[in-house]
Amino acid sequence: MESPTFLDILQARRVISNYLSPTPLHHYPTLDRLLEARVYVKHENYQPIGVFKVRGGINLVSRLTDAERERGVITASTGNHGQSIAYAARLFGARAVIVAPQGANPVKVEAMESHGAEVVFHGQDFEAAKNHCEHMAREQGLRYISSGDEPHLIAGVGTHTLEILEQQPDVEMIFVPVGGGSGAAGACLAAKTINPSIQVIGVQAAAAPAAYLTWKNRQHTAAQMETEAEGLATSSPFMLPQQILWQYLDDFLLVGEDEMRQAVRLYLEKAKTLAELAGAAPLAGALQAKERVRGKTIALILSGGNISPEKLRRCL
Numbered sequence: 580m581e582s583p584t585f586l587d588i589l590q591a592r593r594v595i596s597n598y599l600s601p602t603p604l605h606h607y608p609t610l611d612r613l614l615e616a617r618v619y620v621k622h623e624n625y626q627p628i629g630v631f632k633v634r635g636g637i638n639l640v641s642r643l644t645d646a647e648r649e650r651g652v653i654t655a656s657t658g659n660h661g662q663s664i665a666y667a668a669r670l671f672g673a674r675a676v677i678v679a680p681q682g683a684n685p686v687k688v689e690a691m692e693s694h695g696a697e698v699v700f701h702g703q704d705f706e707a708a709k710n711h712c713e714h715m716a717r718e719q720g721l722r723y724i725s726s727g728d729e730p731h732l733i734a735g736v737g738t739h740t741l742e743i744l745e746q747q748p749d750v751e752m753i754f755v756p757v758g759g760g761s762g763a764a765g766a767c768l769a770a771k772t773i774n775p776s777i778q779v780i781g782v783q784a785a786a787a788p789a790a791y792l793t794w795k796n797r798q799h800t801a802a803q804m805e806t807e808a809e810g811l812a813t814s815s816p817f818m819l820p821q822q823i824l825w826q827y828l829d830d831f832l833l834v835g836e837d838e839m840r841q842a843v844r845l846y847l848e849k850a851k852t853l854a855e856l857a858g859a860a861p862l863a864g865a866l867q868a869k870e871r872v873r874g875k876t877i878a879l880i881l882s883g884g885n886i887s888p889e890k891l892r893r894c895l
Contacts, residue, residue, distance in 0.1 A: 580728060580819055585772035587734035588741055588765065591638040595735060598637050598670065601742045602626060604878070609849035614865055617876040619750065620850060621743050624858055624884030628662045628690060630810075631739055631762055631882045636663030638735030640671050643722065648673040653721040655679070655712035657705050657809040658687025659857075659883055660726040660759075665696035676721060678712035680704050684809055686887045704804060706814055727759030727817025737765025743878050744773050752877040754861035757781040757790050757831070758811040760820030762882060767827035778829040782864035784811040784856075785833040792816075794824050794831050807890060808839055810857025810883060838863040843886065843894040855886040856894075 603622045610618040623631035640652070651674030654664050661677035668675035675696040679688060680703060691698050701711040709726075716723035726732075739762070743750060755766045763781045770777040783791045784806035792800040793816040804814035824831075842859035846852050854862075861879040865872050886894075 581730060582819065582822060583730040583734040583768065585768055587730065588737040588769055591634070591731070591734040592738045592741060594641050595634055595637050595738055599626065599633065602739070604743055604746045605850070607850050613845070613849065614869060614872055614877070616872045616874060619743070619747055619876070619878045621739055621878055621880045622852065623739060623880060623882050624852060624854060628666050629883055629885045630659040630662065631736055631880070632659050632663035633666055634738050635729070635732035635735035635761060636667035637670065639724065639729055639731040640664065640667035640673060642731055643671070643673065647722045651676065651721050652724050653678065653712055653716045654724040654726060655705065655709040656726055657812055658684045658691070659810055659885060661691045661696065662687060662694065664724060665691045665694035669695045676715065678708045678715065680708045684885065684887050687885050690885070704814065705812055725817065727761050728819040730819070733761045733765045733768070733820060733823070736762045737769045739880060740766040740769035744770065747876070747878065748774070749876050750777060750878045751875045752778045752780060752872060753880065754780045754782055754864050754877065755880045756811060756857045756860040756882050757783045758813050758857060759817045760790050760824060761817070762880065763828065764820035764823035766880065767823055771827045779827065780864060780868070781824065781828050781831040782860040783831065783833055784808050784839065784860065785835050787812050787814065788833055789814050790816045790821070791831050791833055793821050794828065797825060807836055808856035808860065810855060811860065832864040832867055834860055834863040834867060838867065840894040842866070843891070846881070852881070853884040853886065854881050855883050856890065858883040
């Protein structure tokens with residue numbers, strides 16, 4: 580499978596701009612004081628589905644053949660990726676089946692169904708849902724969409740970093756959450772092509788460190804998955820994003836559950852905005868790396884705001 584390039588991100592932006600407006604990049608002096616840095620927040624929680632992944636969904640589904648759209652698509656998701664595929668499939672008139680684990684975030688399930696997707700529940704976690712999804716794809720002849728190993732997904736989501744650097748080319752560090760790794764891989768491709776001196780920092784839940792361990796070990800490494808942050812809840816890495824992260828990612832931080840909950844509260848208090856746990860992970864990472872960000876101009880990719888009321892209550 581060929582790795583996407585910066586040219587693919589530019590082409591993705593041309594497609595996506597027909598359907599999505601650029602999201603805001605806001606500067607918050609209250610976060611400046613907290614981090615002793617100049618802080619910009621990329622508001623992917625303002626996307627029509629509340630999450631950055633819609634960029635990749637639109638880019639990928641727009642490129643399917645008529646025959647593939649006719650057959651329909653299937654993917655496995657804990658919620659956000661599934662929403663993006665459901666949204667894009669509806670846009671381009673394709674059937675979408677999403678396989679989700681039992682107990683998936685009800686806010687995200689309702690959103691997937693609202694966009695016309697058929698949601699099938701299977702297994703206790705993402706890996707079980709993914710295995711069942713692959714079986715259904717073979718059985719029903721549907722176009723299987725991996726939530727990580729898809730060049731068009733990576734190119735699509737990389738457009739968020741393109742927008743950051745068009746608005747603020749003086750950004751020195753970009754903090755991006757890592758679940759499957761598509762968003763971080765896209766951020767790396769865009770940032771390092773535009774300005775190789777920009778540091779891209781990945782942030783993952785310490786309770787689901789598969790991508791971190793794979794990056795560190797430079798080989799496929801599975802791990803326990805016990806995080807509440809469903810956007811980061813992968814127990815097995817995706818290797819296409821990893822190959823890009825191995826080449827370009829400057830550092831990789833692990834944050835605790837309480838650190839992410841605190842970051843959700845801080846976004847509400849300091850930026851008057853709603854983040855899910857995965858979306859708040861970059862702020863948690865920047866707080867952990869406070870000595871390194873002091874005096875710098877940084878961007879935090881707030882990847883999504885699809886938090887359930889129950890989890891929000893726990894954060895508060």
